[in-house]
């Protein structure tokens with residue numbers, strides 16, 4: 001699709017490319033001569049593929065890694081990395097506007113330099129691309145092949161005209177943005193995460209379709225970068241599946257930033273009119289029409305399962321849910337495994353990496369590691385952030401696990417108050433009648449950092465009573481976790497215990 | 511206006527209850543019994559407010575604020591209107607499947623504002639009808655007609671349809687677009703809806719629908735209170751205006767060793783705790799200045815107040831501790847906590863009287879006020895006029911505090927006790943002989 005406001009290929013290479021391209025897909029790259037047989041052939045060099053390839057090579061396996069695009073995958077090129085980079089810049093602008101709340105004057109005439117924000121993002125992306133560069137991979141003994149992989153049978157895959165034979169293979173081809181089925185959208189043109197980070201000029205008005213993590217993060221980032229943002233979500237709340245109270249706080253935060261919010265509002269039609277994109281949004285039968293310059297969609301991701309001749313390898317898949325795997329991440333071909341977005345329900349970089357580690361163990365070292373044993377946290381990096389680990393109350397009830405939630409409001413946490421970051425809460429769900437943590441949700445400026453203490457507790461089977469013994473430096477925001485543990489301890493102080501303690505103390509005075 | 515400080519609690523409450531009751535006499539269309547949603551010009555009727563009106567008339571009769579004859583006349587006008595009103599799928603009818611549109615034209619009695627066919631508001635209307643049917647137990651033809659019509663109106667409601675093929679009831683329906691898409695999960699004011707729905711002989715809600723709903727509950731320890739959480743206070747009040755939840759427990763509350771009355775009490779205290787902390791730095795908030803619920807507000811906009819960006823809302827549900835909160839206090843919801851937490855409710859009322867004479871004038875509490883915004887007096891922005899829902903709740907909750915009259919009436923209502931039992935409630939007054947179905951007259 002030709003787009004005026006998106007970097008053309010050449011400019012892309014010249015202005016932002018050198019470092020990134022040299023690291024992730026050098027123009028002069030020559031695929032190596034394949035070995036007779038590899039212990040492991042990995043398809044896709046995103047987080048999952050990289051972890052598997054480097055991990056296996058580090059343990060002495062002969063490894064081939066096939067990538068059709070860039071080393072680093074979605075995460076580096078058009079996902080986590082660029083999005084978090086611009087979120088940081090956007091937060092700075094928000095804080096400038098909010099300076100008075102920090103006892104500082106609001107700088108006069110704050111003018112957003114959009115190209116500078118995008119330039120910083122591209123620069124940082126280039127820098128981070130060095131950590132997993134193709135040169136490093138080669139040094140570590142990984143044979144990197146650029147090109148599209150295609151299975152030639154149950155034990156062989158072809159790339160760039162050569163055939164690689166494998167003992168085991170890993171499919172880690174990731175996912176791509178789903179295209180919303182909205183009449184007129186394709187004709188009018190729209191952005192996805194695949195090209196939104198290539199924007200050069202700041203659009204004046206942007207419609208974001210989809211209130212999941214991607215939609216919410218980018219809507220907030222672009223709004224704080226001075227774009228008039230409209231966010232339309234067909235569900236009644238943002239981040240469906242997340243706790244209602246978290247979604248509530250997020251929705252308030254986005255509105256306070258100035259985002260025009262349309263919940264419960266599917267976009268039903270798009271048309272071009274004098275260069276503008278005119279959009280119809282429906283809410284309970286009421287139609288609203290708005291005009292914007294750009295539309296960004298974030299309505300979910302489809303696994304990349306097509307074009308690889310998975311059938312030839314006997315690997316079953318579903319175009320919605322991806323490659324079918326068992327709990328050991330084995331596909332319907334016992335030699336072939338899958339990891340990351342192409343097969344997981346929870347599509348994150350860390351889950352892609354964790355699943356890839358399982359594959360290395362199971363495929364090459366007779367491991368019996370299970371996907372279901374993983375305890376995967378996640379975080380949406382809006383401001384405030386929303387992080388979660390374990391199960392939700394809803395799921396607990398479905399599984400007949402009675403839960404009780406200990407909630408600490410961030411406005412009761414000294415450091416959060418001092419930092420002017422009081423929005424949010426820590427909720428720790430325990431199995432009722434015990435101190436066993438079954439899940440937690442944190443909404444806070446740094447929720448993603450704070451959740452780790454709880455993930456660790458769940459992993460090691462540490463309960464709230466033990467967490468109450470953990471000493472946190474004062475003042476820190478993460479001490480909210482200890483405060484929740486203290487609240488738990490207070491509920492253990494039954495009337496009987498209290499009476500006993502009173503009697504004991506009175507005795508001491510006698 | 512007498513000085514509240516010099517008045518006894520009883521006198522002060524009588525004053526506010528009487529004033530609130532006056533709302534229904536002033537804002538009722540005697541021809542069809544419809545009562546305006548608010549005291550503002552051209553306000554349409556709200557069916558929920560009609561339900562409150564029907565529940566308040568017996569209080570007025572007992573307190574000598576209305577004759578029994580007048581109460582019967584108003585009640586009959588209402589019931590006859592609804593019985594004869596248009597029930598169909600047309601966009602301009604009065605109701606459908608036995609339910610009614612949330613807002614009706616005061617005179618023509620048909621849907622306005624393209625509003626939804628409202629399940630909860632129909633429920634509150636029916637609760638009012640049932641209250642009337644319990645109170646008017648005489649043998650005269652008119653009192654008999656009240657009971658017959660109520661029974662017919664109740665039986666006409668198709669609760670089963672209202673599930674829209676889902677596990678729990680939907681929030682509403684529109685002829686243009688069908689059932690509303692909003693999720694309606696978590697603890698809410700819907701308890702009485704399930705109670706009435708479960709008890710329906712012809713079209714009951716299935717027995718597991720209540721379990722389905724309560725499976726979305728969240729038991730939380732907030733500010734050191736163990737509670738079944740819901741942010742806006744009215745959620746902890748509406749069903750309680752009719753049903754005495756003291757010591758009766760469903761499966762959920764048995765497991766938590768609590769009951770819904772106790773839960774409302776703790777929720778009132780949590781509201782007060784939230785106001786004491788005043789984390790957002792709103793003007794006025796404090797231990798005697800709280801009350802967060804669905805109420806009117808200054809209007810939807812973003813303002814800069816003292817260098818701080820603030821978003822304020824119009825009519826919206828406000829809640830604690832996660833918000834939304836725009837500095838608007840719903841004073842009536844503090845007062846309506848009276849049966850649960852009399853001390854703090856009375857302290858709040860006295861505080862409103864002493865600090866905000868502009869808010870409490872004429873003894874009728876407005877839907878909301880916001881001292882953070884500029885206004886003519888200390889109350890800052892004050893919602894114009896008053897809302898029938900709030901006034902009705904005040905009349906009933908003060909009455910339940912003073913005499914438990916409504917609770918006692920409804921304890922004898924076989925539908926209520928049957929519905930509660932279907933929902934799994936046991937114990938307390940439900941196990942006493944007069945609440946047993948065989949003891950009904």
Ligand SMILES: Cc1cc2nc3c(=O)[nH]c(=O)nc-3n(C[C@H](O)[C@H](O)[C@H](O)COP(=O)(O)OP(=O)(O)OC[C@H]3O[C@@H](n4cnc5c(N)ncnc54)[C@H](O)[C@@H]3O)c2cc1C
Nearest residue numbers: 044046047048068073074079080149174340341347348349
């Ligand atoms: C805007 C955005 C923000 C995100 N932010 C976060 C975040 O903050 N935190 C987080 O944890 N996750 C985030 N994610 C999700 C994260 O990017 C993915 O979960 C992660 O990249 C998945 O890794 P993967 O290795 O499974 O797949 P990918 O990263 O998609 O990598 C797959 C690779 O396979 C290659 N490939 C595909 N088919 C073939 C083929 N036939 N032959 C050869 N190569 C092929 C692709 O070119 C690609 O490089 C974000 C995603 C988006 C879109």
